[in-house]
Amino acid sequence: MRVVIDGALIGSQADLHRVLAGPLDFGPYYGHNLDALWDRLSRDIERPVKIVWENAEVSRDRMGDEAFEAIASVLIRAAEEGEPNAPDERLTVRFT
Template identity: 60%
Template sequence: MRVTIDGSQIRSESDIHDALSRKLDFGPYYGRNLDALWDRLSADVERPVELIWEHSEASKAALGIEVFERFSSVLIRVMDQDESFGLDERFTVRFE
């Protein structure tokens, strides 16, 4: 599954959670924090997933580098975990 989020529409942490939850169908009990994001992405989302974060520089400017890097770090960590497990069907992320 290919999932695209539009970074020009992401101006807050809530916007990121909304976009990912909607696109990846996290359900009504999603905790909307980084731990919950990790839990959903690392264990609950069916693979393969190719996440493309378009206009990521716009998100970074709106959120600030620290917040953007906290979220991007979780996404990259999920991708790295799938790779380290040697999964054929993986989660991948690309920042454009």
Template identity: 55%
Template structure:
């Protein structure tokens, strides 16, 4: 599955979490924070899934340091899956 997030619409950390929650159908109990992001992406999301973050440069400007924190979580999930040598993995692209 490929999930596309449009960075032009992600003006806050909450916008990011809301968009991802809707795209991946995370349900009402998703915590909308970085710890919850790790928990859901590292264990609950069915693979394979690729997150494509379009216009990410615009998001980087709008989100500031939070952008890098989010990307760090995405990278950690990607590395976890690679380390487990799973055929179906989480991946992401910043465009």
């Protein structure tokens, strides 16, 4: 699965959670916070998944560095955790 995030539409953490929750099927009980995002990305989603955050700098400008880095670090950490897995069992993240 490939999920594309249009950074021009992301101005808050809440926006990002909404964009990811649907395509990744986080379910109705998803907590819409960074801990819940980590739980879903590290354990619950079916792989392979490629997340591409286009216009990431636009999101950073709109959200602020601290909020953007908090989300980006969760995405990157979840991807790094799966690096030892076979390619068809990985989560990958790319910022453009």
